[in-house]
Amino acid sequence: MGVTTTPGANVEEVVDTTQRVVQHEITRTEREKRAFADFASRIRQIDTRTDRFTAGSDDVASRPVLTAGTDPCSGVGGTESGISEQIREAFRSTVMSLPFFEDEYAESYREALRREFGPEFETVLFNDECFTPSAKDALLDRIDRAKQQRNSLLRSCERELESVTDVGAELESIAEEVRFYEDAHFAEQDFGTLDAYRSHLLRLEDACEDLTADRQATIRHHRTTHGLTQDCxxxxxxxxxxxxxxxxxxxxxxxxxxxxxxLHDRTETAIVATFE
Known part of the structure; x- marks a missing residue:
């Protein structure tokens, strides 16, 4: 990362923009988490009694129509009605109805299901015969996993926001002092003043290095928490x-x-000039 010279970056502007980005992600993730909780609530209400489509059931009209010789859980030959329609409507009215869903993911219903729950759930969620009580429990487990992933991201974002706020405030304070020295006329100062400048600038340099180490530690913590490899x-x-x-x-x-x-280099040059 290259080092810039004066006037340098607008510290306050960059910190403010960074904070707003993190806060936006926190808000978005909280809404996703609530949407998955609502989706889970809707799934729990779906009837998966094992006798729903058994021979002799009075609910003949609601049975899925399968082509002869078709495996009811093959994903081929079944009609998409009843349970599968309830699942579709539940997902669309909760997760897919989030105002940022289209811009963020730009996915179809099937693509969104595959991303969140894995390809193995496609057959289950598109064929009523396959949505057994155990399949329902498995889906609820996957929904819970999706919520936990959002929880983990929320914790990381909250830690990130705290770090950005704390380090940013320190940087803003240092930048304000830096601007004072950048406006100073070093050639007009005596040795004592320049030596005081030099000592204080060394302390500011140490403070910047400490803040850099703090930020790097926070980033490493994020990687460790989420088990990320170096190429992730x-x-x-x-x-x-x-x-x-x-x-x-x-x-x-x-x-x-x-x-x-x-500024430290300028101070050293000015100090040398006092002896000439």
């Missing part, structure tokens, strides 16, 4: 893909640190 996209890359920098706070750390080091 990590949380900042996922969250900040649309921003100019995938690691905006690390970018700021580098930018401000570069400005502090530039």
């Amino acid at each position: 996209c990590d949380l900042p890359e996922y969250l900040y893909d649309d921003l100019e920098h995938n690691y905006p706070i690390l970018y700021l750390c580098s930018d401000v640190l570069g400005r502090v080091r530039e």
